Amino acid sequence: MSDRLVPAPKLVWQNDYYAVLVDAQLGIVWNVRSSKPFASLDELDTRMGAVVDYMDGLDRPRYSLLLDIRAGPGRNDPEFEAAIARLRLRWFQGFRRIGVLVQTVVGAMQAQRYARQDGIRRMITSDEAALLRYLTQP
Numbered sequence: 001m002s003d004r005l006v007p008a009p010k011l012v013w014q015n016d017y018y019a020v021l022v023d024a025q026l027g028i029v030w031n032v033r034s035s036k037p038f039a040s041l042d043e044l045d046t047r048m049g050a051v052v053d054y055m056d057g058l059d060r061p062r063y064s065l066l067l068d069i070r071a072g073p074g075r076n077d078p079e080f081e082a083a084i085a086r087l088r089l090r091w092f093q094g095f096r097r098i099g100v101l102v103q104t105v106v107g108a109m110q111a112q113r114y115a116r117q118d119g120i121r122r123m124i125t126s127d128e129a130a131l132l133r134y135l136t137q138p
Contacts, residue, residue: 007132018051022063027096028135029055029063033072041083048084052091060094064135069111070103070126076110088118098122099131 009021009030017038021030031051038044092098100111100122111124123134 013051013054015047015050017047020051020054022058026132026136027063028066028132029058029095030066030068031055032068033070035071035073037073037075041079044080044083045086048087048091052087055091061096063095064097064099065092065095066099066101066131066135068101069107070101074104074106074110084114085117088114089120092118092120092122097135097137099135100124101128101131102126 007023007026007028007030009023009028011019011021013020016036017034019030019032019034021032022028023030038047098120102108102111102124103126108124108126111122115122115124123131125131
């Protein structure tokens with residue numbers, strides 16, 4: 001591993017809701033959520049589905065995934081929860097490590113609940129430096 005933990009990711013894909021960036025040297029794929037709320041559940045399915053479709057083309061075992069949801073609007077209504085549950089497993093499977101960067105305690109609690117439901121281990125924190133150290137471990 002390089003001593004460099006200052007990320008230099010390259011933007012490889014984006015829509016109004018997510019950006020996908022890759023740092024090949026660190027071996028990290030970023031998924032960064034924008035602050036734009038989904039107008040409908042159909043839009044959520046379509047736009048999140050597009051991110052997952054793009055991620056399917058990556059060599060997942062080569063990378064760790066950093067999901068940065070700090071800017072994302074909070075939402076936990078049952079319809080939203082069901083919609084994202086349909087995509088989460090496909091989104092997260094196959095990466096070396098997974099980390100979720102949150103802004104609030106409520107966001108961390110929601111991400112922890114998702115991790116338990118999915119059965120996929122991930123680090124959830126608001127400390128970006130600690131998350132980068134975790135994601136770059138061999």
